[in-house]
Amino acid sequence: MTIGIASAMTMQFSACQQTERENPLLVESGLPFGAPDFSKIQTSDYLPAFEAAIKEQRDNIRKIVESKDAATFENTILALDESDRTLDRVSRVFFALTEADKTPELGEIEKKVMPMLTDLENEISFNTQLFGRVKQVYDNAHETLTGEEQKLLEETYKSFVRKGALLPEDKMKRMKEINLRITDLQQKWGDDLPAATNDAVVWVDKKEDLAGLTEADIAQCAKDAENLGKKAPYAIVIVNTTQQALLTSLDNRDLRKRVFEASVHRADGTNKHNTYGIVVEIARLRAEQAELMGYPNYAAYSLERTMAKTTDNVYAFLKNLIQAYRPQADAETKAIEAFAQKTEGADFELQPYDRFYYSAKMKKEQLNISDDEVKPYFNVDSVLLNGVFYAANRVYGLTFKQRDDIPTYHSDMKTFEVFDKDGRSMALFYTDYFRRPTKRGGAWMDGFAKQSRQRSQLPVIFNVCNNAKAPEGQPSLLTWDEVTTLFHEFGHALHGMLSNCQYNGLSGTSVARDFVEMPSQFNESFASIPEIFDHYARHFKTGEPMPADLKERMLKSINFQPCYAMGENLAATCLDLAWHMLPSDKIPTAEGAADFETEALKQIGLLDPQIPPRYRTSYFNHVWGGGYAAGYYSYLWTEVLAVNIADVFAQKGALKPETGQAFRDKILSRGNTGDLMQMFTDFTGMQQPDASALLRARGLVQNVK
Numbered sequence: 001m002t003i004g005i006a007s008a009m010t011m012q013f014s015a016c017q018q019t020e021r022e023n024p025l026l027v028e029s030g031l032p033f034g035a036p037d038f039s040k041i042q043t044s045d046y047l048p049a050f051e052a053a054i055k056e057q058r059d060n061i062r063k064i065v066e067s068k069d070a071a072t073f074e075n076t077i078l079a080l081d082e083s084d085r086t087l088d089r090v091s092r093v094f095f096a097l098t099e100a101d102k103t104p105e106l107g108e109i110e111k112k113v114m115p116m117l118t119d120l121e122n123e124i125s126f127n128t129q130l131f132g133r134v135k136q137v138y139d140n141a142h143e144t145l146t147g148e149e150q151k152l153l154e155e156t157y158k159s160f161v162r163k164g165a166l167l168p169e170d171k172m173k174r175m176k177e178i179n180l181r182i183t184d185l186q187q188k189w190g191d192d193l194p195a196a197t198n199d200a201v202v203w204v205d206k207k208e209d210l211a212g213l214t215e216a217d218i219a220q221c222a223k224d225a226e227n228l229g230k231k232a233p234y235a236i237v238i239v240n241t242t243q244q245a246l247l248t249s250l251d252n253r254d255l256r257k258r259v260f261e262a263s264v265h266r267a268d269g270t271n272k273h274n275t276y277g278i279v280v281e282i283a284r285l286r287a288e289q290a291e292l293m294g295y296p297n298y299a300a301y302s303l304e305r306t307m308a309k310t311t312d313n314v315y316a317f318l319k320n321l322i323q324a325y326r327p328q329a330d331a332e333t334k335a336i337e338a339f340a341q342k343t344e345g346a347d348f349e350l351q352p353y354d355r356f357y358y359s360a361k362m363k364k365e366q367l368n369i370s371d372d373e374v375k376p377y378f379n380v381d382s383v384l385l386n387g388v389f390y391a392a393n394r395v396y397g398l399t400f401k402q403r404d405d406i407p408t409y410h411s412d413m414k415t416f417e418v419f420d421k422d423g424r425s426m427a428l429f430y431t432d433y434f435r436r437p438t439k440r441g442g443a444w445m446d447g448f449a450k451q452s453r454q455r456s457q458l459p460v461i462f463n464v465c466n467n468a469k470a471p472e473g474q475p476s477l478l479t480w481d482e483v484t485t486l487f488h489e490f491g492h493a494l495h496g497m498l499s500n501c502q503y504n505g506l507s508g509t510s511v512a513r514d515f516v517e518m519p520s521q522f523n524e525s526f527a528s529i530p531e532i533f534d535h536y537a538r539h540f541k542t543g544e545p546m547p548a549d550l551k552e553r554m555l556k557s558i559n560f561q562p563c564y565a566m567g568e569n570l571a572a573t574c575l576d577l578a579w580h581m582l583p584s585d586k587i588p589t590a591e592g593a594a595d596f597e598t599e600a601l602k603q604i605g606l607l608d609p610q611i612p613p614r615y616r617t618s619y620f621n622h623v624w625g626g627g628y629a630a631g632y633y634s635y636l637w638t639e640v641l642a643v644n645i646a647d648v649f650a651q652k653g654a655l656k657p658e659t660g661q662a663f664r665d666k667i668l669s670r671g672n673t674g675d676l677m678q679m680f681t682d683f684t685g686m687q688q689p690d691a692s693a694l695l696r697a698r699g700l701v702q703n704v705k
Contacts, residue, residue: 023048025041032417033460034449036089050090052086053084057084060082064130065133073141076134080156091117094113096409098190099439100440100464119180122176151673164292164293175292178288181281186625189624197266200266201237202236203232203234204221204232205234210234213246214372218234221235224236227436239263239466240440240619242612243263243564248360253354257351260352260353264612266619267618280588283587286629287580288584298580303630306631307677317633318573321566321636328700336355337358350610363561366560369556374480374546376477379476380477380486383478386538387487387536388487390532391523391526392494394655394657394660398420398426400419403416408432410436413431414430416428416430418497427461427496428459429461429462432463433464434469434476441621443463443464443488444463445462452502455504459508463486480554480558489520494519495509496509498669499669499670500669510671512672513631514633519668521635521639521642525642525654532655533555559698563700564611565698568613568614569635569636570606571606571608574604580630593617601613636694640690640694641689645683649663662683
């Protein structure tokens with residue numbers, strides 16, 4: 001049978017129409033909570049999705065600007081907050097993957113997408129007509145609006161002003177150029193630093209060189225070698241911080257030195273990787289941004305909208321801590337060196353790559369405890385289910401049901417539906433706990449969707465960590481630090497999941513940097529509460545709880561020699577501030593960056609080879625690649641808040657639902673809908689945080705204000 005040409009063409013066209021694929025990123029997924037459907041999303045979907053979503057937001061902005069009606073909260077402020085619905089969905093999925101599972105293909109797309117997003121942000125931030133409408137609402141309605149409407153208006157207006165909406169045209173043009181250049185540089189940083197960290201791997205030829213490690217650790221080194229191309233039978237992978245956990249156990253001093261130096265020099269030009277050029281240019285551009293806005297330096301500009309407010313307040317806080325810490329740190333170092341000399345000889349000089357090793361032996365001798373002794377009781381699955389989730393159930397009444405029917409971006413992930421105490425389904429929570437070459441270092445929380453009553457959107461939250469995954473058939477066991485990291489990141493997750501806000505722009509973790517780490521640091525406190533600890537600290541083979549004597553020794557050891565953890569954080573914090581206190585004409589060259597770091601630490605009293613910064617300048621991702629520029633102090637600042645809040649819980653009943661409900665109502669559910677210090681006061685009854693509580697909690701001197 002034959003058909004006419006026209007009929008055949010019509011049939012072919014109809015078939016194409018029927019099989020044309022809809023981009024899954026541009027439509028609601030149909031999954032619970034609107035979760036992204038990774039079974040349908042293809043890498044080729046991202047770029048066209050960004051192009052369409054950016055066009056949609058441009059169209060939405062144009063409608064706001066071209067409105068003939070007088071500017072109101074609804075047609076301007078709310079319309080602006082709602083203008084990026086599709087772009088928000090696409091961005092959240094894409095950047096979750098570029099952080100946690102970044103393939104070369106995604107990296108190439110990111111290079112195209114980032115300038116597009118910066119152009120869009122510049123268009124919005126410097127749209128004089130749009131700002132004119134925002135300002136009109138602010139001038140006319142700020143005093144009459146209340147609650148979340150007033151707060152969203154205030155945040156929107158101040159955001160425009162801080163980005164340069166009031167600048168003259170020539171300065172506005174320069175600000176746009178700076179924004180674009182910083183985007184380019186951070187994109188390069190995001191490519192270079194993971195490559196530097198991956199290339200810093202230390203290859204080991206002989207198993208005997210790994211003496212001191214457990215069989216499980218050695219098996220992990222073999223697995224890492226396999227994953228990284230097997231240039232040698234074993235590989236020691238470098239993690240994101242300066243100090244490396246395996247240095248606690250490695251007997252081979254030469255290998256310890258190799259590992260430490262690989263970590264410290266991963267990106268400083270000692271090898272093929274050198275990030276200093278990126279660092280100094282970003283620092284110079286940030287300083288210029290601040291100067292355009294009328295501030296003496298970037299730190300002053302950045303801190304204005306935090307709890308700390310000024311650089312003077314931050315330095316006063318830090319100097320009090322340093323004053324209490326410094327003499328104890330020196331005494332701690334001398335004690336470790338004296339201990340090592342008992343076996344190594346009186347002329348033995350302790351090096352930074354020795355500290356963890358002899359400190360661990362000292363702890364073993366004095367407290368009869370070691371990581372290897374307790375790790376069998378910290379199976380990652382038990383810590384999550386019987387610890388993290390159990391605490392959330394006891395304190396907030398939450399329950400968790402694993403969902404195997406919701407697709408994920410990687411097979412290592414698990415997904416849980418979260419139910420409130422009344423049985424109402426309230427959130428979706430993903431875990432992605434194991435390291436891989438495509439994942440950046442560190443641990444973090446984010447979400448595929450934020451809570452918003454306006455959008456009828458429940459939260460879709462995830463936690464990411466970089467724990468070693470045991471070989472098939474073996475349990476993945478954690479150190480105590482890794483246990484507290486799971487609790488920490490879940491504290492962020494709770495801040496997102498328990499949010500109960502009207503507007504997307506104010507919900508969840510949309511708070512100042514020096515407040516956002518408080519819920520996470522506070523949540524760490526549950527890890528050592530006896531009822532919680534006993535529930536999850538169970539032997540991976542027998543299921544038996546940790547014996548009472550081991551538990552006592554283990555909990556007592558938490559604050560054993562506390563100066564290192566405090567010192568590495570203080571040093572990193574002061575480095576961050578030192579860079580961002582400089583005016584643009586004082587930024588050092590790339591060649592002088594290392595010397596600047598040394599001098600900055602010397603000036604503040606923290607130049608200590610035994611306790612180096614947690615992150616050196618050349619691999620300080622929080623500052624150069626993340627959102628913590630002039631803000632790394634917030635980890636210590638919020639730890640004070642967290643300890644103060646933990647004290648209130650202890651006084652009222654740490655596991656009492658009434659206490660948890662009060663914390664939820666007054667802080668966790670409120671996002672950025674009110675004054676953050678007032679939220680703290682409402683829960684604790686304290687007018688100001690008590691910094692001395694931090695030193696007590698860390699086992700250090702109490703004499704700070």
